[in-house]
Every structure is written in C-alpha cells, then in structure tokens.
Amino acid sequence: xxxxxxxxxxxxxxxxxxxxxGASGSDKKVGVVGLSMFDLRRRGKVGKLGMxxxxxxxxxxxxxxxxxxxTLAYNGLDTSFESHPADTTSxxxxxxTAIDSLKRGDAITIFTPDTTxxxxxxxxxxxxxxxxxxxxxxxxxxxxxxxxxAAERHGVYVYIEHHKRYDPxxxxxxxxxxxxxxxxxxYSYMSQPKSQxxxxxxxxxxxxxxxxxxxxxxxxxxxxMVSQLGYVPVKVSASASKGVAASLGCNExxxxxxxxxxxxxxxxxxxxxxxxxxxxxxxxxxxxxxxxNQYFHYLARDGEIRIDQAKRGYDVAEDAAGQIMWYNPFxxxxxxxxxxxxxxxxxxxxxxxxxxxxxxxAVNAGTLSPRDLDAKGLPTLRxxxxxxxxxxxxxxxxxxxxxxxxxRKEGSWKLV
Numbered sequence: 001x002x003x004x005x006x007x008x009x010x011x012x013x014x015x016x017x018x019x020x021x022g023a024s025g026s027d028k029k030v031g032v033v034g035l036s037m038f039d040l041r042r043r044g045k046v047g048k049l050g051m052x053x054x055x056x057x058x059x060x061x062x063x064x065x066x067x068x069x070x071t072l073a074y075n076g077l078d079t080s081f082e083s084h085p086a087d088t089t090s091x092x093x094x095x096x097t098a099i100d101s102l103k104r105g106d107a108i109t110i111f112t113p114d115t116t117x118x119x120x121x122x123x124x125x126x127x128x129x130x131x132x133x134x135x136x137x138x139x140x141x142x143x144x145x146x147x148x149x150a151a152e153r154h155g156v157y158v159y160i161e162h163h164k165r166y167d168p169x170x171x172x173x174x175x176x177x178x179x180x181x182x183x184x185x186x187y188s189y190m191s192q193p194k195s196q197x198x199x200x201x202x203x204x205x206x207x208x209x210x211x212x213x214x215x216x217x218x219x220x221x222x223x224x225m226v227s228q229l230g231y232v233p234v235k236v237s238a239s240a241s242k243g244v245a246a247s248l249g250c251n252e253x254x255x256x257x258x259x260x261x262x263x264x265x266x267x268x269x270x271x272x273x274x275x276x277x278x279x280x281x282x283x284x285x286x287x288x289x290x291x292x293n294q295y296f297h298y299l300a301r302d303g304e305i306r307i308d309q310a311k312r313g314y315d316v317a318e319d320a321a322g323q324i325m326w327y328n329p330f331x332x333x334x335x336x337x338x339x340x341x342x343x344x345x346x347x348x349x350x351x352x353x354x355x356x357x358x359x360x361x362a363v364n365a366g367t368l369s370p371r372d373l374d375a376k377g378l379p380t381l382r383x384x385x386x387x388x389x390x391x392x393x394x395x396x397x398x399x400x401x402x403x404x405x406x407x408r409k410e411g412s413w414k415l416v
Contacts, residue, residue, distance in 0.1 A: 001364070001365045002364065002365070003041075003045060003046055003047035004046055004106070004107055004130075004357050004361050005046075005047045005049075005050075005103075006046055006047075006048075006049055006106070006109065007098055007099065007107070007108045007109075008033055008037065008050065008051045008052070008081070008108070009098070009108050009109060009111070009120055010110060010111035011059075012111065012112075013199060014032050014134065015031050015032075015033040015034050015109070015111050016031045016034050016051075016062050016065065017030040017035075018031075018061065018062050029069070029334075030069045030073075030334065032332055032350075033109050034051070034070075034079070034081075035070055035342065035344075036349070036353035036354070037109075037353065038077055038078060038079050039077065039345070040353065040357055041078065045357050048082070050082040050098060050101075051084070052085075052094050052095050053083075053094070054085075054090060054091065054094065055090045056083065056085040056087045056090060057088065057090070059083045059087050070342075073336065074336055074340065074341055074342045075339065075341050077342060084098040084101075085097070095120050095123070099123055100127070102129050104127070104128030105363075105364045107130040107131065107356070108120075108124050108131055109161075109356075110131065110133045111161075112134075113203045113207050113208065114208035114212055114213075115203075117136075117138050118138045118140075118146075118147065121158065122146070125147065125150045125154055125158065126150060128154055128155070128156060130157045130158070130356075130360040131151075131156065131157075132158075132159045132353075133158065133160055133161065134160075134161045135160055135161060135217065135387075136212045136216045136387070136388060137384055137388055138388060139212060139388075139392060139395070140388075141385070141388050141392050141413055144381065144384075144385060144388040144389075145385070145413065151370065155363075155370065156370065157356075157359050157363050157370045157373060157380070158370075158380060159355070159356045159378065159379060160220075161352055161353075161356070162220045162384065162387075163348050163349050164217045164218075164220070165224060165352075165379055166351040166352055166355070167309065167330065167348045168348070169309065170307065170309075173298065173305045173307060174224055176303075176305060177225040177226070177228070177229070177300065177305065178229070179302070180298075180300035180301065180305075181302040181303075182266070182272055182301040183226045183229055183231050183264060183266075184275075184299045184300055184301060185274060185276075185297075185298075185299040186218075186222045186225075186226075186274070186276040186277070186278075186296065186297070186298050186299070187277045187278075188215075188218035188221075188222070188296035189293065189294065189295055189296075190214040190217055190218060190280050190281075190292060190293065190294040191283075191284035191288075192214065192282045192284060192292050193288065194282070194285075195286055197248050197249075197250055197283075204245065204250050204251065204254050204282070205254025206251050206253070209240075209254075209258060210255060210280045210281060211238070211278075211280055211394050212395070213280070214282070215278045215279070215394070217294070218278050218294075218296055219278050219390050219391065220379065221296070222298075223387055223390075224377070224379075225298065226264060226274070227386065230266045230267050231264045231272075231274060232265065232386065232408055233262050233263070233386055233389060233390050233393075233406050234265045235262070235403055235406065236260060236404045237260075237397050237402075237403045237404070238260050238261065238394040238395070238398045239258070239259050239261075240255035240257065240398050241258075242256055244283040256283040257280065257281035257283065258280055259277060259278065260277070260390065260397075261275070262276040262278070263275065264276060287322075287323055289311075289315075289324055289325055290325070290328075295307055295308040295309055309328070310326055310328070311326045312330070314326065314327060315327075329347070330348060331347055332347045332350065333346070333347045355378060359373050385413055390406070392415060393406060404416070
C-alpha cells in the first residue's frame with residue numbers, strides 16, 4: 001500500500017506538546033499526534049507530513065521544541081514538516097490553503113477547539129480527504145449527521161480519535177461485557193488539575209465545556225460496551241457546579257464539574273432500562289499524583305466491572321516532584337528501545353493514530369470501504385452518533401434547565 005500523506009491541523013499540546021511558552025506540563029510533553037506520525041513515517045506507513053495553525057510565528061519555536069525533544073531523543077527521528085501559514089504571518093483560514101494543497105485520498109488530523117471541528121472537517125471531506133477528528137467529533141448532533149452524509153457522498157473515511165477504546169483494560173472490559181447480560185448501571189469519573197485551565201483559558205466555558213472535553217471519553221466507552229447489547233440512550237439530564245474556574249480567570253460562564261444522567265433502554269424492549277452517570281471536572285487538585293483521574297464501574301445482570309485507569313500498581317517517588325506520581329505508560333510510552341528509537345507503538349494513544357492511518361490506506365487501496373470500517377466497530381462517524389447526541393443533550397439540559405429526550409426512529413436521530 002502507498003504511504004499516506006497527512007496534514008496535522010492544530011499545533012497545540014496534543015499535536016506537538018508545545019503550549020506557547022515551552023513544553024506542556026501535562027503528560028503530553030512531546031505531544032501525541034506529531035510524534036506518532038513522525039514514527040509512522042519512519043516505518044513507511046506515512047509519506048509527506050504537514051502542519052497548519054493560525055499563527056505562523058509559532059513554527060520556529062515548535063520546530064526547535066520537536067528537534068530538541070524528539071529528534072535528539074529518538075536516534076535522529078525526522079521531525080520535518082511543511083507548515084502553513086508562513087512563519088511571519090497569521091491567517092485563521094490557513095487550513096483551507098493547506099487542505100487545497102492535498103490530493104484526494106490524503107488525510108488530515110483535527111486537534112483544534114471544538115467549534116472549529118465541523119467547518120474544517122466538512123471542507124476536507126468535500127475535497128475527498130480522509131479525516132481524523134479529536135473527541136468530541138462536533139458539538140451538535142445536526143453537524144455530526146451532516147458530516148456523515150457528506151462523508152458517504154464523497155467516499156471518505158472519518159474517524160473520531162477515541163483512544164480510550166484501545167486502552168487494554170477498557171478494550172477487555174468491552175469484550176467481557178458481552179457475557180455479563182443486560183446492562184444495568186454505569187458510573188464514570190474523569191478529571192484534570194486546575195493548571196490545565198491555563199492552557200484552555202481562551203476557550204474554556206466559551207467555545208466548549210468540561211463535559212465535551214472529558215465526559216466524551218467515558219460516554220463513548222459506555223456506548224461501545226452497551227450498544228453491542230442493543231441499548232440506546234433515550235433521555236439526558238445534567239447538572240453543573242461553578243465558581244472555581246471563574247476565580248482562576250476563566251470566563252464567568254465556565255463550569256467546574258459537569259455530571260450527566262443518561263437513561264438507556266434496550267431497543268425493542270423498553271422494559272429493560274439502565275442508568276449511566278458520567279462526571280468530568282477540570283478543577284481537581286494540582287498534586288493528586290496523576291494528571292488525569294479516571295475510572296468507571298459497570299454493573300450488569302450477571303456481574304460487574306471496575307477499572308481505575310489512573311492507578312495501575314505503578315508509582316514513582318521523586319524528590320523533584322515532591323510526591324508520589326502514578327504514571328501511565330500504557331497511553332504513550334516515551335522510553336526509547338535498545339537502539340534508541342521511539343518504542344511506544346503499543347501505547348493506546350499511538351494505536352489510535354495507526355488505526356486511522358491503516359484504515360485510510362486500505363480505503364485508498366480499494367481493499368476496504370468506509371462501510372467495512374464501520375462494521376469493524378471502530379470509532380467512525382457512524383459508530384459515535386450516540387456520544388454526540390448525549391453530549392449535546394447534556395449541554396442543552398444545563399442551558400434549558402430540563403430533561404432532553406433523544407429520539408431514534410428508523411436510523412434517524414433527534415433531540416427534543
């Protein structure tokens with residue numbers, strides 16, 4: 001198969017690990033997307049690489065950061081890429097020029113603020129370009145369905161980067177859930193420390209919220225576990241707390257913590273009901289020992305599953321940190337191999353990137369169609385509709401102070 005040319009849209013923390021004043025202080029100090037794509041190029045799966053942002057003046061510092069923290073760290077790994085706009089200019093529509101330079105069958109990754117996902121993805125889809133979108137795919141169910149229709153019309157693959165599906169424990173839990181009978185209850189919690197609000201201050205509470213940002217992980221995980229059992233979401237109510245984020249300089253509308261209460265029913269048998277509670281916060285303590293606390297409890301008729309993703313029996317105490325830290329090398333393993341090369345190909349952050357690249361190459365080669373990839377249960381646009389419906393319903397429930405019903409008739413989804 002031919003290597004895949006990839007344009008990375010968005011130059012921030014998840015793509016490069018660079019956040020304006022240097023390397024991120026999170027667990028993504030050298031990024032995920034860029035590093036994965038540079039290594040996939042080394043392995044022959046990716047060809048030309050590009051990167052596009054709004055402010056081209058950032059690129060000299062980004063290149064220096066990537067050279068210092070990736071090239072010098074991993075045996076001279078090539079971190080070169082074509083950038084848009086020019087290093088001396090700023091252009092909010094630079095993504096259009098960059099996408100116009102691609103050919104049909106090339107691909108883009110979108111790691112930008114939530115409100116920009118839809119126009120960027122649609123622009124690429126209409127030009128026959130495959131698309132990866134960070135979660136949440138989009139903020140509105142209407143936009144999700146619109147992208148799906150466009151993708152099917154143009155024959156491109158659109159993949160939502162729900163990397164938690166490839167976490168070994170979460171993936172195993174999905175398999176075991178098949179044998180545990182009817183779904184009954186799901187509870188999840190996911191948080192990040194207050195320091196992240198400094199990174200997200202420009203858009204937090206304005207363009208998006210903590211539920212879209214973090215609840216999207218476990219809403220998708222739960223849906224992937226219970227949709228195989230025939231369950232669909234039918235109603236959502238949400239509650240939010242406020243005060244901390246605003247006191248830290250965020251917009252006064254910024255919520256600290258959001259909980260979604262989702263009612264599920266089994267299609268064809270409304271007597272079988274279940275409850276899902278999904279809580280997300282970005283005002284967790286600074287020194288919690290983990291960048292992201294995340295865990296869930298799944299209860300079914302014939303058993304239950306509990307997963308603590310943050311603490312897996314691996315802790316490190318360093319004088320420099322002044323505390324015990326629980327690291328997660330299962331996500332991105334940054335330690336090099338015995339030859340000095342990047343050795344994190346089994347990390348579920350990397351696996352998610354490779355799944356997208358492999359899917360695009362298979363579609364380009366004609367060995368698989370986008371519908372075939374849907375059938376594999378991958379986090380495609382078609383397989384993530386419920387997640388978008390739940391997240392938008394949660395937002396509307398808070399804004400409108402009422403329950404939001406999710407209607408699904410003959411494959412058509414609607415919020416009422």
